Amino acid sequence: MTDAQDLGEPVSYLVLKDGTPVFDSSGDRVGEVEHVLADEQEDVFHGLIVKTADGHRFAAAEHVDGLFERGVIINTPAGQLPEPSASSDSSLGETLKRAWDWLIQPK
DSSP states (O other): OOOGGGGOSBOOTTTOOTTOEEEETTSOEEEEEEEEEEETTTTEEEEEEEEETTEEEEEEGGGEEEEETTEEEESSOGGGSOOOOSSOSSTTHHHHHHHHHHHHSOO
């Protein structure tokens, strides 16, 4: 398990930086934060788009155990996280579509 002290102080999703390493609960690095999905006006954290070796995955807020200065801990193996998608039948359908829309926008 990753020692949370090594990751620094807890932070808000509002200041979490893109590129922050993402670790699973066993301490293995599984990727990095590509983007934070949130509704800042409503102060609602939806989750993270995580860039992994196998492509982008969406870690919904309930899959995020901690946000820290130098790392994020997720409680689900990255391979089990859904891919952002233009359409989805899951309960995360709209959120996965927003993640997809963010990924395909011109940068």
